[in-house]
Amino acid sequence: MLVHLNPSYEELSREAARIVASAVRSQPSVRLGLATGSTTLGMYGELVRLHKEEGLDFSKVVTFNLDEYLGLAAEHPQSFHCFMRKNFFERVNIKPENIHIPDGMIGGDYEEYCDSYERAIREAGGIDLQILGIGRNGHIGFNEPTSSFGSRTRLKVLTSETIEDNRKFFGAGEEMPECAITMGIGTILEAKKILLLATGEAKAETVAEAIEGPITASVTASCLQLHPDVTFVIDEAAGGRLKQRDYYRRVMEMTARFTPNRLS
Ligand code: F6R
Numbered sequence: 001m002l003v004h005l006n007p008s009y010e011e012l013s014r015e016a017a018r019i020v021a022s023a024v025r026s027q028p029s030v031r032l033g034l035a036t037g038s039t040t041l042g043m044y045g046e047l048v049r050l051h052k053e054e055g056l057d058f059s060k061v062v063t064f065n066l067d068e069y070l071g072l073a074a075e076h077p078q079s080f081h082c083f084m085r086k087n088f089f090e091r092v093n094i095k096p097e098n099i100h101i102p103d104g105m106i107g108g109d110y111e112e113y114c115d116s117y118e119r120a121i122r123e124a125g126g127i128d129l130q131i132l133g134i135g136r137n138g139h140i141g142f143n144e145p146t147s148s149f150g151s152r153t154r155l156k157v158l159t160s161e162t163i164e165d166n167r168k169f170f171g172a173g174e175e176m177p178e179c180a181i182t183m184g185i186g187t188i189l190e191a192k193k194i195l196l197l198a199t200g201e202a203k204a205e206t207v208a209e210a211i212e213g214p215i216t217a218s219v220t221a222s223c224l225q226l227h228p229d230v231t232f233v234i235d236e237a238a239g240g241r242l243k244q245r246d247y248y249r250r251v252m253e254m255t256a257r258f259t260p261n262r263l264s
Contacts, residue, residue, distance in 0.1 A: 001211070001224070001225065001227075001231075001232070002230070002231040002232070002251065002252065002255060002262070002263075003231075003234070003242070003248035003251070003252075004230045004231055004232065004233050004234070004252055005234060005239045005245065005248060005249060006234065007235070007236060008235055008236075009091070009157045009199045009200075009235050010040060010042060011235070012197060012199060012233050012234060012235045013041075013042025013043045013045070013046055014042075015048050015198075016042075016043040016051060016131070016197050016233045017044075017046035017047045019129075019195060019233070019264065020032065020043070020047060020131070020195075021047065021050050022055050022264040023128060023129045023193075023264075024056060024058065024061055025056070025151035026264070027128065028057060028060040028061070029061065029062065030061055030062075030129060031061075031062045031063075031064065031067065031121075031124050031125060031127050031128045031129075032061060032062070032064070032127070032128070032129050032130075033063075033064050033127040033129065033183070033188070033191055034063050034084065034088075034260075035065070035132050035133045035141075036067075036080045036133075039132040039134075039197050040087075040131065040133055040197060040239060041087060043088045043131070043197065044224075046215060047092065048087075048091040048092060051092040051093065052091075057093065057181070058093050058094040059093050059094070059095060061094055061098060062098045062100075062124050063094065063099050064101075064124070064127060064154070064183075064185050065101040065102065066132070066140075066142075066188075067080060067102060067142045067180050067181060067182035067205070068080045068081065068103065068104040068180060069104050069177035069180050069184065070104050070177055070179040070180055070181060071104075071105070071179070072104040072177060073103060073104065073105050073176050074101075074103075074104075076104075078169050078170055078174075079104060080101060081101050084099075084101060093145035094255060100117070100120055100121075102114075102153070102182070103181075104177075104181065104264055110154075110155045110181070111154075113181075114138070114152065114153040114155070114181060115152075117181075117183075118151045118152050118153050121187065126190060126192070127190070127191040127193070128146060128191070128192050128193065128194070129191065129193045129194075129195065130188055130191035130193070130194045131195050131197065132188070132196040132197070132221075133196070133197055134196060134197075134203060134206060134207065134210065135161075135162055135165065135206075136165060136202060136203065137159060137161050137162065137212055138205070138206045138209060138218070138219030138220055138221045139220055139221070140185070140188060140196070140220055140221045140224075141182040141183050141184075141185075141188060142156050142158060142162070142182035143156065143182060143188075143220040144158065144159045144162065144220070145159065145217065145218045145220060146185070146218065147184070147185055147217060148186075148217065148260070149185045149189070149217060149220075149223050149226075150184070150185070150186045151184030151185050151187075152183075152184040152186050152187050153181065153182065153187055154181070154182070154209055155179055156179065156180055156181070156182050157178065157179050158178055158179060158180060163176050163178060182213065185223050188223075189223060189224075189226065192229065193229045193230075194224060194229065194230045194231070195231050195253055196210075196224065196230065196231070196232050196234075197233050198232065198234040198235075199234065199235045199237065199238050200235070200237050200238055201238070201240060203234075203238045204237065204239070204240040204241040206221070206240035207232070207234060207239060207241070207242070208240050208242050208243070209221075209222065210222050210224065210225075210232075211232060212242060212243055212244065231263075
């Protein structure tokens with residue numbers, strides 16, 4: 001595991017975008033696993049800039065988003081479909097047929113639908129690079145505390161903490177979804193490489209638990225300790241509770257010197 005501490009949110013966003021861009025350049029048909037949420041906005045903004053100013057080509061890239069609220073249509077302004085269109089997909093040259101986001105309006109056989117999402121990931125060849133944010137309760141995707149580390153894409157009931165955290169994105173009096181379809185922990189852990197982005201003091205405790213705490217389903221991001229290629233791209237504020245900060249800085253320096261490929 002690498003922990004890359006950045007001085008600011010802007011720098012962590014640029015660093016995350018740099019890693020994604022490097023994956024796209026070295027493998028134009030790379031399969032990206034994508035997250036939404038306010039933390040990812042800077043990274044998407046920088047990827048759009050790289051596309052417009054430096055010609056970063058997304059025409060062969062295939063994407064799978066982690067999650068979508070149950071009951072929100074793709075046109076709903078608070079849907080993750082809408083977030084992705086507005087902040088990324090409509091602003092780069094990605095092909096609509098290469099985009100996959102769970103359907104929040106699926107009715108009826110949820111299990112069959114979730115199995116088909118898993119199948120689509122498998123048939124595409126698996127995810128090469130998975131982007132993650134982290135909830136204040138340690139969730140990745142919408143894998144709330146106590147989610148199984150073996151879980152696959154499924155319907156998940158959101159905790160009241162997650163509902164509260166995300167209510168700010170919904171209008172006054174607007175009903176906030178209580179469930180979501182999310183890739184599972186087992187799905188996420190199969191990605192070849194994982195980047196987790198975190199910013200701000202409000203995430204510091206959770207980030208420390210995920211990186212330095214015990215591996216526990218109570219903080220689902222702690223499962224990342226089991227993955228062979230994870231980088232936490234965080235800012236100083238989000239890393240404020242880490243005990244081994246100096247060590248992580250030295251590891252980054254040595255990695256850049258001896259195994260620079262690990263950083264691309
Ligand atoms: C969203 C997702 C969530 C968010 C997390 C952090 O697709 O999977 O796990 O990444 O809730 O959200 P922000 O960045 O808004 O704090």
